[in-house]
Amino acid sequence: MNKPVLQSPNPSATTPSTNSLSALPPAKAAAGIFAAYDTPVFFCELMRRTDEMPSSLRTVRDRLAGFDLSELRHRTSTAETQLYRLGITFTVYSDREAIDRILPFDMIPRVLTASEWEHIDRGVQQRVRALNLFLRDIYHERHVLRDGIIPASLVLGNPNYCEAMVGVRVPGDVYVHINGTDLIRDSSGRFMVLEDNARTPSGVSYVIENRHMMLRLMPDLASGMPLRSVEEYGLKLHQTLCEVAPEGVTDPQVVLFSPGIYNSAYFEHVFLAREMGVPLVEGRDLIVENHRVYMRTVAGLRPVHSIYRRLNDEYLDPLAFNPDSMLGVPGLVEAYRRGNVTLANALGTGVADDKAVYAYMPRLIRYYLGEDPILDSVQTHICAEPEGLAYTLANMDKLVIKPVGESGGYGLLIGSQATQTELDEFRAKLLEDPSNYISQPVIDLSVSPTLCPSGVEARHVDLRPFALTGKNTWVLPGGLSRVALRKGSLVVNSSQGGGSKDTWVMAR
Amino acid sequence: MTQTGTRFPAMLANLNTLLSRYGESMMWLARYMERIENLARILEVTEAFVRNPDGSPGWDSILQINSDEERYAALYALPATEDNILAFYITENTNPTSIRAMAHMVRENARSARPLISTEMWMQLNIFTQSMMELSTPDIRRNGLSGLCNRIKQDCQTHFGVTEGTLYRDQAWLFYLLGKYLERSDQITRLIDIRYHTLLPGGETFGSQLDLTQWGSVLRSAAAYHAFRRLQPVTTTPANVVGFLLKNEGFPRSLMLNLRQVESTLNALSTHYNLRHQCGPLQERIINLRATLEDQTAEDIISRGLHEYMTYIQDELSALQAEVSVTFWPAAPVITRQKALSPE
Numbered sequence: 120m121n122k123p124v125l126q127s128p129n130p131s132a133t134t135p136s137t138n139s140l141s142a143l144p145p146a147k148a149a150a151g152i153f154a155a156y157d158t159p160v161f162f163c164e165l166m167r168r169t170d171e172m173p174s175s176l177r178t179v180r181d182r183l184a185g186f187d188l189s190e191l192r193h194r195t196s197t198a199e200t201q202l203y204r205l206g207i208t209f210t211v212y213s214d215r216e217a218i219d220r221i222l223p224f225d226m227i228p229r230v231l232t233a234s235e236w237e238h239i240d241r242g243v244q245q246r247v248r249a250l251n252l253f254l255r256d257i258y259h260e261r262h263v264l265r266d267g268i269i270p271a272s273l274v275l276g277n278p279n280y281c282e283a284m285v286g287v288r289v290p291g292d293v294y295v296h297i298n299g300t301d302l303i304r305d306s307s308g309r310f311m312v313l314e315d316n317a318r319t320p321s322g323v324s325y326v327i328e329n330r331h332m333m334l335r336l337m338p339d340l341a342s343g344m345p346l347r348s349v350e351e352y353g354l355k356l357h358q359t360l361c362e363v364a365p366e367g368v369t370d371p372q373v374v375l376f377s378p379g380i381y382n383s384a385y386f387e388h389v390f391l392a393r394e395m396g397v398p399l400v401e402g403r404d405l406i407v408e409n410h411r412v413y414m415r416t417v418a419g420l421r422p423v424h425s426i427y428r429r430l431n432d433e434y435l436d437p438l439a440f441n442p443d444s445m446l447g448v449p450g451l452v453e454a455y456r457r458g459n460v461t462l463a464n465a466l467g468t469g470v471a472d473d474k475a476v477y478a479y480m481p482r483l484i485r486y487y488l489g490e491d492p493i494l495d496s497v498q499t500h501i502c503a504e505p506e507g508l509a510y511t512l513a514n515m516d517k518l519v520i521k522p523v524g525e526s527g528g529y530g531l532l533i534g535s536q537a538t539q540t541e542l543d544e545f546r547a548k549l550l551e552d553p554s555n556y557i558s559q560p561v562i563d564l565s566v567s568p569t570l571c572p573s574g575v576e577a578r579h580v581d582l583r584p585f586a587l588t589g590k591n592t593w594v595l596p597g598g599l600s601r602v603a604l605r606k607g608s609l610v611v612n613s614s615q616g617g618g619s620k621d622t623w624v625m626a627r
Numbered sequence: 628m629t630q631t632g633t634r635f636p637a638m639l640a641n642l643n644t645l646l647s648r649y650g651e652s653m654m655w656l657a658r659y660m661e662r663i664e665n666l667a668r669i670l671e672v673t674e675a676f677v678r679n680p681d682g683s684p685g686w687d688s689i690l691q692i693n694s695d696e697e698r699y700a701a702l703y704a705l706p707a708t709e710d711n712i713l714a715f716y717i718t719e720n721t722n723p724t725s726i727r728a729m730a731h732m733v734r735e736n737a738r739s740a741r742p743l744i745s746t747e748m749w750m751q752l753n754i755f756t757q758s759m760m761e762l763s764t765p766d767i768r769r770n771g772l773s774g775l776c777n778r779i780k781q782d783c784q785t786h787f788g789v790t791e792g793t794l795y796r797d798q799a800w801l802f803y804l805l806g807k808y809l810e811r812s813d814q815i816t817r818l819i820d821i822r823y824h825t826l827l828p829g830g831e832t833f834g835s836q837l838d839l840t841q842w843g844s845v846l847r848s849a850a851a852y853h854a855f856r857r858l859q860p861v862t863t864t865p866a867n868v869v870g871f872l873l874k875n876e877g878f879p880r881s882l883m884l885n886l887r888q889v890e891s892t893l894n895a896l897s898t899h900y901n902l903r904h905q906c907g908p909l910q911e912r913i914i915n916l917r918a919t920l921e922d923q924t925a926e927d928i929i930s931r932g933l934h935e936y937m938t939y940i941q942d943e944l945s946a947l948q949a950e951v952s953v954t955f956w957p958a959a960p961v962i963t964r965q966k967a968l969s970p971e
């Protein structure tokens with residue numbers, strides 16, 4: 120069928136365009152950019168060593184091998200400029216200044232095969248089911264405590280245990296609507312859960328923005344690959360929040376509740392509000408009257424039904440928790456307890472992603488679901504228990520010792536990398552407050568080829584898939600792959616020199 | 628079906644969910660961008676065309692336009708020197724009317740409204756405000772004032788163009804327009820007031836032929852020079868210039884045109900978004916204000932006291948802004964009626 124061409128005043132102004140996609144870099148002989156790549160003892164996400172390489176991975180590897188380093192570096196710097204311009208940044212505060220930083224982006228994707236993903240998807244769903252059943256139980260009947268599955272002191276004495284939630288029914292019995300499960304792989308390639316993030320897990324915006332960046336800057340790598348899409352997340356999140364709105368509300372008003380423009384994750388809040396098409400509110404935009412929540416609009420007050428809150432429990436409501444919080448909304452917690460508004464995630468979920476409770480997760484999964492855990496956990500010694508403490512003290516140089524209340528990779532000790540002085544100092548801290556610590560064996564984290572100053576080298580990675588739970592649980596295909604950019608480092612957190620990669624889940 | 632229904636069918640269900648804070652941010656985003664553009668233009672024109680009786684650039688007049696004399700005197704010695712004026716208006720953080728301080732305000736408002744504005748708007752503002760906040764005195768020296776001012780004007784105009792081309796048309800857009808037109812109205816009255824009295828300090832007759840360069844600079848300060856030339860090819864009199872800037876219906880920065888735009892923006896808010904109750908008093912105020920302009924010729928205004936009339940307009944615009952704030956983003960929100968009725 121003939122279509123009229125676009126009009127132009129001067130026909131010679133249009134020149135035939137060349138399709139850059141057809142000009143793929145020729146695959147070079149040998150291993151190209153991987154010629155010097157070496158993964159001493161670790162499981163490599165791209166190269167594998169234990170089994171035959173799946174064909175999807177082979178295609179990615181061969182295409183990558185054909186690039187040259189200077190081209191990859193050029194595209195990396197283009198990506199970084201774009202991230203700054205787009206404001207895909209997190210804010211770091213120094214003494215006087217607010218500095219916008221980007222999360223360093225590595226051009227070499229982390230690839231998961233269809234069968235690997237199927238395993239993770241099932242495992243994450245199982246875990247989220249167990250977390251929700253556990254939370255419902257401890258805030259109501261407490262069967263799990265009476266049956267002696269987990270020590271009552273660990274739950275009821277936990278700083279994140281929330282008295283205000285006792286006996287409060289939440290829609291659909293869902294507590295953890297948004298969950299991030301941190302996964303690692305050991306040297307045999309086995310996936311293991313490192314920790315659950317059941318409070319306000321962050322990072323999902325990078326999953327989607329990394330994909331956009333990848334498609335813009337590496338079209339020749341992604342072309343024709345059967346990638347699972349990550350575009351649905353905003354829609355699914357909105358749908359989830361509508362599903363858990365208070366009973367009887369037909370057209371729920373959803374909002375995203377952010378601490379505001381000075382929060383380091385403000386970009387992600389903006390991103391998610393935009394993807395859902397809902398207002399991003401701050402505390403001063405909300406008001407509680409008669410135990411109902413309203414937002415202040417130009418036409419007056421409008422009711423709010425579902426709140427995706429990106430503030431920790433203690434800042435939500437100065438009447439219920441921290442009276443000094445300027446970020447919260449007075450009366451919000453009481454409105455929530457009365458069932459007039461839904462908070463996602465629920466209050467008091469922090470007790471479930473606690474590092475000590477983590478040690479009991481395999482048992483909790485069996486207890487609530489009658490199933491074996493699909494995803495393994497890392498063997499964990501609880502220093503609050505005498506045998507756990509004794510084992511930890513005797514094996515400090517072989518263990519990773521973590522404070523239970525911290526996140527972001529702060530305050531942990533990696534025994535094998537510590538000096539004798541550091542070990543001695545940590546031993547003193549440990550003895551002073553044993554119940555604040557757990558210990559785990561050092562896992563030889565898997566590696567992924569990463570563009571480094573001296574070429575393509577192996578760097579350690581983890582994976583955080585995001586699961587949404589309303590009427591059902593849905594897991595975003597892929598997740599955030601974080602990479603420890605420093606050679607040999609096992610800490611992938613952005614606050615500690617970590618970057619990120621696009622995560623490709625193959626549809627077949 | 629009513630006209631409103633046919634024009635905005637999809638919005639009727641979800642009419643009024645614009646957060647007050649967003650309305651406020653959009654309005655001030657537009658006001659500050661407009662103000663930066665105006666200041667850049669005035670700085671450039673002053674350097675090139677505005678002269679004191681001794682022939683030196685008339686930097687003092689900028690202080691008068693912005694009512695900044697006191698704040699300036701607290702920081703620098705008088706009379707104003709070029710270096711100090713440029714520092715005060717471009718890089719001085721503690722002066723809220725400096726380009727750097729205003730760029731900071733733009734940035735904060737843009738961050739606040741970021742969930743609402745287009746990605747293209749955000750990206751351009753992000754780059755622009757970052758570069759303004761990094762401006763230093765050597766930058767001014769290196770590029771020359773005129774080069775810098777031209778770049779700033781262009782960045783502002785790019786912003787207005789990107790916004791026009793990408794911002795979704797709902798209440799947020801209308802609050803943005805309200806800010807833009809109010810700011811233009813205010814700026815033009817300040818410019819006319821000060822330049823007129825600088826050029827005619829002794830109250831010379833307003834019909835006489837005068838220094839064309841100086842009066843040309845008044846027009847240039849409002850980007851009005853060529854439009855005026857097309858309309859008034861032969862005579863440039865103070866009354867002609869004042870009349871053009873105040874009452875011309877086709878010049879985008881004239882007071883008349885901007886008051887009309889404020890009015891039609893309020894009309895749109897009122898009818899398309901069911902805000903009649905809120906907009907009524909505001910509409911009345913702007914209609915009255917416009918009537919005072921329609922009822923007088925430029926000669927009338929000058930003979931009755933140009934300065935007094937400009938001050939009156941500025942006071943009225945400021946009152947209108949205050950009333951918009953109280954109406955749409957009150958400090959203490961008005962409790963809705965249905966809640967008083969709810970039994971709980």
